[in-house]
Amino acid sequence: MARFIDELQRTHHCGALRLDDVGSEVVLFGWVASRRDHGRCVFIDLRDREGITQVVFDEGIDAPSLALAETMRSEWVIGIRGRVRDRGTMRNPKMATGDVEIEVLETTVFNKSKSPPFAIEDETNTNEERRLTYRYLDLRRPVMQKTFRLRHRLYQAVRRYFDDNDFTEVETPLIVKYTPGGARNFLVPSRLHAGSFYALAESPQLYKQLLMVAGFERYFQIVKCFRDEDLRLDRQPEFTQIDVEMSFINQDMLFKMMEGLVFRMFKA
Incomplete structure (x- = not known):
């Protein structure tokens, strides 16, 4: 195993190889998605x-x-060194890399795995409770990976948009003083001061107003908020919001800024 990673670093991701790469020697790392044994030959996706x-x-x-x-079995983690070759008449148009395959020259096993409790595929009949129990396996499914990467792209688009419009991103405290009224707070007991409690922030409202008083003028934050409320379709105990505050503007100027943000996010 030491030869891989120490001497042989990954040259490509598994979705990157095309016909232009035929004849190239490559190093790939990944998980065994499926395995087909044909006696003197084994095919692994x-x-x-x-x-x-x-x-x-x-x-x-x-x-x-x-x-x-x-x-090898499903979900083993392996590394291979091999040569790209044309699949000829055995091409698979359903795969982005279906025109090529890798003839293995050297391999190693990074980690063995027991049979997973459900197939690591986009379409699964496994109930939600089991998927959450094995969340780390559920997150291997391509559809879940795509969802998180889309979220990442949206976050980056939001940050670029506000930066282009002279906003300052400021992280406000999440553990705050308990303030009765409004939404119910999650309370956090203090270890040092018996009988005293902090609260998880339900909103950065007070802090962003202080930032305006301090002269920042344009603030934004992608922030976690917490509200101890009954579960409904439009209520969650923990959620993420794009929080914005601006000085010296009117309502139309705010609408225009937010419309520009939505447009930028859809382009992402």
Whole structure:
């Protein structure tokens, strides 16, 4: 295993290889998505966050790698060094990398895995409770990865938009003084001061108003808020919001700024 990572770093993600790469020697790391044993040849679909590539373990190319591949199971984490080749008449148009495959020259196992409790696929009949119990497995599903990466792109678009419009991002405290009234707070007992409590912030409202008084003029934050309320479709105990405050503006100027933000987010 030491040869991989120490000497052989990953050259490509599993979703990146195309016909232009035929003949190239590559190093891939990922999870075993599926395995097909044809006796003297084993086919494995290798998956990482960018996609899937078919890799071929052939007795005539590297017998030790084939012997290791015969023991592999779903969700093992492996590394391979191999050569890209054209799949010819066996191309798979359903895969972005379906025109090529990798003939394995060398392989290693980073981590073995027990059989997962459900298939790591976009479409699953597994109930939500089981998916949450094995959240780390559920998050391996491509559809979940895409959702989080979309969220990341939206966050970056929000930050770029506000930066382009001279806003300052400020992180306000999440553990605050308890203030009765409005939404119910989650209380946090103090270890040092028995009988005293902090509260989790339900909003940065007071802090952002102080920032305006302090002369920041334009503030934004992507912030966690907490409200101890009954669960409803429009109520969650913990949620993320884009928080904004501006000085020296009227209502129309605020609307224009927010419309520009929505437009930028959809472009992302």
